[in-house]
Amino acid sequence: MFRKYRKKSPWILHYNAGSCNGCDIEILAALAPKYDLERFGVINTGNPKQSDIFLVTGPVTFRSRERLVELYTQMPEPKVVIALGSCTCTGGVFRDMYNVEDGIDRYIPVDVYVPGCAASPELLIDGVVKALEILEEKTKAIEKPFxxxxxxxxxxxxxxxxxxxxxxxxxxxxx
Amino acid sequence: MSKKTIHIPLGSQHISLLEPVRFKFECENEKIVGVDSDVGFVHRGIERACTTKFKFDAIGYVVARVCGLCAITHSLSYTVAIEKLLGGEISKKAKYLRILLLELDRIHSHMLCLSHTCENAGFEAMFMRIMGDRELVMEIQELLTGNRIQFDYISIGGVNRDLDVQTAKKIIENLALVKAKVFSYIDEFTNNWSLSLKFKGIGALTLEDAYRFNAIGPLARACGLPIDVRNEIEYLPFDEVGFKMQTHNDGDINARNMVRLNEILNSLEMCENILRGLPEGEIFTKLKGKPKGEALMRFEAPRGELMYYVKGDGSAMLNRVRIKTPTFACIPAFSHIFMGEEYADAPAILASFDPCLSCTAK
Structure with missing residues (x-):
């Protein structure tokens, strides 16, 4: 039963690891009526223990990296990580600044990279839909006996x- | 009834927060008696990178990434400071287009703040309504500049894109739609009973305290303190396009919302005036030379006064860039307002300040 509903209503955990707010407000815009990400059953939760998709924005700053890894480890399997925005993927314009760790893939494994500064809601929706496919694959892989x-x-x-x-x-x- | 106090943390990751900030509330039963805030989670070191990594002509696009919501104000302040050092005069049309985008940015930022305040007060339907209508403004911005959030519209010497007739027509159409919506919000915010329970008389700041804690922006204007940088500067012709100061006397969340709504109306009027009386001319003037000397520049961001200090020595690298952001100046006032309020109101009060932590920590 869980398998069926996990695909139908994935819950998102959003964490800002030092972004400029641009991508964060695009997430809000994507949840709002024009783009309406909620039609896929997506809801933005604040609780890592109930989430399936981890949406990270921002290059990882020195102080947010511990919390990033902690939130990732608190999420139950299967989970998918989306890196939203250029600076989340590679560090972008913030690359090589002294307090920045150049992208989240140094710390946690990333499944979907969404580029753009700021990433537009259309791209975000594409990324989430892609993440749903990966989530389904991961669910199957977990449930397969080995x-x-x-x-x-x-x-x-x-x-x-x-x-x-x-x-x-x-x-x-x-x- | 015990006198024991409980510590409740809010953040750094919380559903009501867009950005990582941590507040530690010391609560006595339901009342907040002590606040400790920590805003440094998103510090990236942009000021340092501006003097070591980037040349002066690229920094306008780098400082826009300080904050996604007031990106235009950041790049504008920096650019005007550099133009002052280079000593050139830009065309009047470019100045008008700059004001146009500045005011569009203010409209969408205020709408986001209003919707977020409603969401944190538990009024999800209003959040959806305002966010849906905000798309009208985002559409205009995309037409005008090519991007929804990070515009990169302003360059040293002018602006990067011209305004054509069809775009201007579309902008006027959309702004008229937004205007009708804003009047309906004013009706809702003043007359809705359940919103008044959450907003009226909560999170109040008196005029004396606003002076004492150095409050700026809509927070100060809601207490009746008439400060607005747009009133004091000359290098952009705000008085020509019809700027009016908006103040309110109550100082509570409702007053802040009303100030924001009235500012949206004023900004809409200014945008219309600009589009109807746009002067002819070039949008770009080439400025030569390297910045030498010091310049100080102030602008009114959606959240209050933004200050830039730039120092150059005649080479392509600058010696110092200092950014003083509005939220940073307001933090003492924030902490004071939380005292004596109910803990359950804390997210709504926090959202009504419209805090921008990525500005604050840079």
Whole structure:
């Protein structure tokens, strides 16, 4: 049941990691009647524990990086991260300033990059729709059963599992 | 009833905040008795980068990224300061176009503030209505400059795009629509009973306190303090296009909303006057040389007075750029207003200040 409704109504957590407000007000504009992101069931929440999509704006400043990582770790799996705006993707105009960490992908993995200064609501909607696809894939990947061990090898009649454990990300040959 | 106080944090990440700011409220039951604020989360080091990384002709576009809402005021203040140092005279048409965009920016910023105040007071429908109507102004800005938020419209010596006849026609049409909407908001804000419960008499600042805490912008004008930089400067002809000071006497959230609504009406009138009496001429004058000397420039951003100090020594790199932003000057007044209010009203009061933290921390 959760799988069905997660796709139908993804909740967004928005965090400003030092942006100029431009992208933040475009998020508000996207939620407002003209662009109406809420028709996809999207709602802006303040609680990381109920959110599916993490929307970050701004190059990461020195003081906001701890909170950024903390918010990311508090969100339950599956989760998607959208980097909104040029400065979030690469640092943009703020690159190499002394208090800026040049983009969020130094700290957390990013799934969708949305460029633009400021990113327009149309691009934001495209990004969220793309994020929904990724969210669905991630949900499937989580729910798929996987094996911890390969076929047990037996030497001299003794079953030995020592060398048959699968490493992280390694595919089972029978798959 | 115990005398024990509880500490409640608001932020740095909160649903009612667009930007990271942290307030620590010391509450006695429901009353706020102490406030501690921390605004430095978004400090990026723009002032430093302006003197080491960028040449003087690019900084106009860099300082626009200090703040997305008052981007135009930032780049305008810097550009006018540099023009003062280079010693050139720009054409009258360029000056009028600059005022036009400045006032359009003020309209959309005030509308955002009003809608955000309504949202934080729990009136979601009004938020949606104002945000929907704000798109009319955003549409004009996109037509005029090519972008919705970060315009990059002003360059040293003039403006980057000319205004053609069709755009002017469209602007006048949209502004007339906005004007009708603003009158309906004034009706709603004065007569709606549930909004009056949240706004009237809450978060009040007296005239003496406004003097004492050095309040500026709509916050001061709502207390009856007539300060507006547009009234005091000469390098842009604000008096020619019909600027009028808007003040109110109550000092509470409702007064701030009314001041903002009246300012929107005044700005609409100014935009119309500009479009109907736009002078002929070039939009761009080439200015030569490198900035040498010091210049101080003040402008009225949507939130209050914005001050730029620029110092150059005749090379392409500047020696010092200092930005003093409106929200920074208002923080003592903010902290004073929170004292003695209910904790439940805190988000609405905070939104009614229209704080801009990315300006403050730079």
């Amino acid at each position: 094996r911890l061990f390969k076929e047990a090898s037996s030497e001299n009649g003794i079953i030995n599992r020592r060398h048959s454990a699968l490493k992280v990300g390694e595919k089972d040959e029978e798959d």
